[in-house]
Amino acid sequence: MNNSPLSFLEIINLSTEFLQKKGVPNPKCDVEWIVSFITNKKRVELYLEFENPVELQYQNKIREFVIERGKRVPLQHILGKISFGSVELSCDKRALIPRPETEYLTELINERIGSKFSGKILDLGTGSGAILITLCKNNKLATGIGLDKSSDAIELARENASLNKLENVRFENFDWTQQKLENQYDLIVSNPPYLTIEEWKNAEDEVKFFDPKIALVSTDGTSDLCKIIALAESNLSKGGMLALETGLGQKTVLLPILESKFPKIEVIKDFTNRERFIIARKD
Template identity: 50%
Template sequence: MQNEYFTFGEIIRKSTEFLLNKGVSSAKCDSEWIVSHLVKTSRMELYLNFDDLVPQEKISEIRNMIVQRGRRIPLQHILESVQFCDLRLKCDGRALIPRPETERLVEIIIESVGETFNGKILDLGSGTGAIVLALCNQLKEARGLGMDKSSEAISLSRENLCLLGLSARVSFQKFDWMLEDYKQEKVDLLISNPPYLSVEEWKSADPEVNKHDPKDALVSAEGGLAHLRKLLDLSKNALKKDGQIFLEVGMGQAEEVMEMMKDTFYDIENRKDFCGVRRYVFARFC
């Protein structure tokens, strides 16, 4: 391709065709993201300049990234970042890639607690730090603690913390909440997007998920319910009276999780995600 010339329209079309042949369902969108990332412009600007030539020095870089995506390496790992709730977070194989479904969880939490919330937030299984960082970025008086059993995830979340300048109000600590007792101060808000896939669901997931996301961040025993069950038990020591819990759960799990909550929580509710799945369960601690 060194001596070839392509317009933005041509290179997006060729890249899309290549990725579709590799089984990438988001081929056109991913091609646009890769091209816009490398030429440092918006996706909208690409179409405003559809017939302009791609800078010659960028063609081989675009091809290399498209080939990587064709190998089913996640787009976020290729770009080394992810957009989440108006934040740009560093993203790589050390932690689960934050999903759009989890952005909706953040929205639900802010709708519930209000922008004047000034309490303490605990994020269990914090991964990249996306949830607690997004919340504390929008809730200017809130304080946050993210905890994860993975040293690699903690290192990534601390890098994101430094990038966002929230170190005065947010911290991250290594903690295996499936094995260790919670001994920190009680909090006003406990949030978690825990592992909730069964082994069978994980095996049938796309290669981007089961080959590149950490398995421990996805899979839970007891058909995907073990971590959720443990979270509810741990919350008795972690939440203040009338404190709130917000959980992201798997398909078909909401009713069972709500049933588990009945003895220790009140005002138990659930919400659907954009696909109609009952994805979010939240309540107040008695």
């Protein structure tokens, strides 16, 4: 890009070409998000005025963001925020970028608990607080606690709770490999680390270099999930629900353990038809 005013279409095309050369997946889509964010226009509006020049101050900012994206910095870190369910969250390297499949997990939970749930919710490995904040925003009578080993994540989750003006949630440090839970909960939800080290090594640069490794990698893929199932067995109230996001093919390890502890179990597929969620209920 040079310094003369370029049109929306020229900026989109040049930036897309630049990101393509840098190996960015879905470059055009990312460019559209960047241009739309900086110029404060909806993505579809960019094409309604594709021949119009983009103001130079915007053009410079777009260039800055596109260069960052070319270094494989995740789009969500560049924009600094993300929409997740009904909430908006700050997003940076302090915690995992919340994923669409996790958004789907919160939908599955909401469908089951409704909007008048007044129980106690525990989110184990809360990260940015995405799951808990969404659930507690939809259920103002519920009380939520989000626990995480990472102090950086707890700091971001607290900021996200303030951003969403929530007073029914709190976040604390906790390590499930070292500590026991003291209270009973009506709903325990967790999207814990579940990748093997090999899976993590094969991930995109955005994941490997910008998401915290502690958020992703678990010994054998399933050791953290097993810890969480054990905690849920002792700390889920009568009739309580455990909702888990899991990795591919982990059902074979997890189901026999869950079946020995919980009478009712659902295995649910993600948008790509792969079994990724388990919802178990206590008697």
